[in-house]
Amino acid sequence: xxxxxxxxxxxxxxxxxxxxxxxxxxxxxxxxxxxxxxxxxxxxxxxxxxxxxxxxxxxxxxxxxxxxxxxxxxxxxxxxxxxxxxxxxxxxxxxxxxxxxxxxxxxxxxxxxxxxxxxxxxxxxxxxxxxxxxxxxxxxxxxxxxxxxxxxxxxxxxxx
Ligand SMILES: [Zn+2]
Ligand SMILES: [Zn+2]
Numbered sequence: 001x002x003x004x005x006x007x008x009x010x011x012x013x014x015x016x017x018x019x020x021x022x023x024x025x026x027x028x029x030x031x032x033x034x035x036x037x038x039x040x041x042x043x044x045x046x047x048x049x050x051x052x053x054x055x056x057x058x059x060x061x062x063x064x065x066x067x068x069x070x071x072x073x074x075x076x077x078x079x080x081x082x083x084x085x086x087x088x089x090x091x092x093x094x095x096x097x098x099x100x101x102x103x104x105x106x107x108x109x110x111x112x113x114x115x116x117x118x119x120x121x122x123x124x125x126x127x128x129x130x131x132x133x134x135x136x137x138x139x140x141x142x143x144x145x146x147x148x149x150x151x152x153x154x155x156x157x158x159x160x
Contacts, residue, residue: 117155
């Protein structure tokens with residue numbers, strides 16, 4: 001793969017970006033919203049991210065270049081991506097974070113109130129257990145969010 005193609009893949013989010021945009025375009029069309037260039041740029045940008053980012057992080061990255069996207073558009077588009085089921089919202093103590101759902105194994109987030117760290121953790125078949133719990137009630141879950149806040153290992157060690 002040449003350097004030019006690599007750079008192009010970064011800008012379009014690669015295969016993940018293509019899939020994400022197809023899904024988001026369908027979601028926008030369903031809500032009679034326009035699939036604008038700015039929305040496409042935000043969608044491709046987040047599809048390529050692998051971190052727990054703040055809306056401000058995405059806004060800062062998208063404020064550069066000739067196709068810059070305004071902060072307001074970034075914030076509104078992130079909210080729509082969450083509604084579309086493409087982006088996960090993590091209510092961290094300091095500031096809400098986001099992460100791309102596609103291609104990630106199921107995991108939870110342990111949120112440190114001391115340093116703002118977001119620790120990823122998985123434990124057995126927790127999503128499966130939640131699914132079975134809902135099914136037993138005949139309940140069809142749409143949003144699944146487990147909020148665990150406290151003190152991370154590093155902060156706990158500092159305090160001792
Ligand atoms: Zn901490
Ligand atoms: Zn995560």
